[in-house]
Amino acid sequence: MTPAESVLTRFDVPVPPPVQGRPVILASSGGADSLGALRILHHWMQCGKIPALSVVSINHQIHPDAASWSERACAQAAALGVPATVMTVALPAVTEQGHHSLEARAREARYAALAEALAASPSSVLVTAHHQQDQAETVLLALLRGSGSAGLAAMPVCALFAGSWHWRPFLSLAQADLRGLAAEFPVVVVEDPSNLDTACDRNYLRHEVLPLLQRRWPTAVTQLAQTAEVVAEERFALQESALRIFPEILTAQALPLGVLQGVSRPAQASLLRVWIQAQGALMPPRSRLMEFLRQIHAARPDRQPVLQWGRWMIQRDRGLLHWVAEMPPAETPHETLDWPDPQQPIPLPTGVRWVLRPATSEDTEIIAEDCLSRSWRIRPWRSADLLRVTAGARRRIKTLFQSRGVPVRDRRQYLLIEIDAVPVWVPGLALDMHYRGTAGHGWALHIERGA
Known part of the structure; x- marks a missing residue:
């Protein structure tokens, strides 16, 4: 038995209770780490430690050879008699709220596809080949973000995912052991050149910082990974403390401001971090979190302070902190519609249609009749858009939402009408005063559902 193959017999971790007795789906890139993980999982299946094993490979369509890489991952599985499938995904667009990096958008698309794979096999659990070095890199990234203990706990061994579980059994295993198993197996592994691109933060740590x-x-890698274990234990104690303060904190979508009263500012930050982690989000930078805590206590009752990072948001509104899981998308071509004839109804992608009808005295937003002969376009509103709703300076649409008390989580449903490329009307919010008509000399917008 070679030294690498001895890993199959000496490496053993307990199967977490939620995972016991469940079939395993390995997410494989076809790389050396994935192949090493496949060999160990296959050995565990033969020993009866796991009941069944399959492989899914995600084709991100980023590299010209991406499809062949997925085929290679399937060929590796076939060499061990393990069934495998390929899922092809399209990357989400870059948005104003996050997802700017290719790595982040690929990760989002990958995990969305893996959630679909679990939905098709609801009794199964997801396994990824994350190893000790991955964990060390995650700790360093969390340190550089100033994420606090929740970030330093890094990747959990077992976590809820897509109605099932995500198990990372190899976090205590050195990357060299996984790669040794791959090197001694007679199949070709994938070498993704993007893994060498040090413009990516994780790759920079991997190739430049960790070797130094x-x-x-x-023993730096081992010690960093062990730091994550220690901090995770401390996080568990913090979670227990948070549950005593607010028992619903792990499932609540809104957090009463009252639970923050009577505890220190650091304790408030810990409560929020426990809540954020329970939502499955990354940790916000400490500076933003502490500034948000300052704002929610200092701002006037009619204000709605917001903590925004990545694609997540928390907003204070009427004595509650509201969790906003997904931010409104930025404008994309399919969300911008020309309205060639405003006197004809226009269907919207949301399943409703907008119809202009002659205004009556009961209508509160009436647009002048002479506007109908001009060029109309519908698009998502932007924070910098301006409307003049009273005499004087124009006001930002974001400010109008705030002054009318519209929660951030509800603002995504509003759209803006441009006339001759000028922002004019956000139906249900405000109409620019220079474009207003009157009953008998104007038109009102009506929303018809199910049309």
Whole structure:
């Protein structure tokens, strides 16, 4: 038995109770880490530790060879008699709220596809080949973000995912052990050149920072990974404390401001971090979190302070902190519609249609009749858009939402009408005063559902 193959017999971790007795789906890139993980999982299946094993490979369509890489991952599985499938995904667009990096958008698309795979096999659990070095890199990234203990706990061994579980059994295993198993198996592994791109933060840590640390401290990777274990234990204690303060904190979509009263500012930050982690989000930078805590206590009751990071948001509104899981998308071509004839109804992608009808005295938003002969376009509103709703300076649409007390989580449903490329009307919010008509000399917008 070779040293690498001995890993199959000496490496063992307990199967977490939620995972016991469940079939395993391995997410495989076809790379050396994935192949090493496949060999261990296959060995565990033969030993009866797991009941069944299959492989899914995600084709992100980023690299010209991406499809062949997925085929290679399937060929590796076939060599061990393990069934495999390929899922092809399209990356989400870059948005104003996040997802700017290719790596982040690929991750989002990948995990959305893996959630579909679990939905098709609801008794199964997801396994990924994350190893000790991945965990060390995650700890360093969390340190550089100033994420606090929740970020330093890094990746959990077992976590809820897509109605099932995501199990990472290899977090205590050195990457060299996984790669040794792959090297001694007679199949070709995928070499993704993007893994060498040090413009990516994780790759920079992997290729530039960690080797430097290991030259000075040879056990740096192990110690960083163990730090995550220790912090995770401390996080568990913090979670228990948070549950005593607010028992619903792990499932609540709104957090009463009252639970923050009577505890110190650091304790308030810990409560919010426990809540954020329960929502499955990354941790916000500490500076933003602490500034948000300052604002929610200092702002006037009619204000709605917001903590926004990545694609997540928390907003204070009427004595509650509301969790906003998904931010409104930025404008994309399919969300912008020309309205060639405003006197004819226009269907919207949301399943409703807008119809202009002659205004009556009961209508509150009436647009002048002479506007109908001009060029109309419908698009998502932007924070910088301006309307003049009273005499004087124009006001930002974002400010109008705030002054009317519209929660951030509800603002995504509003659209803006441009006339001759000028922002004019956000139906249900405000109409520019220079375009207003009157009953008998104007038109009102009506929403018809199910049309």
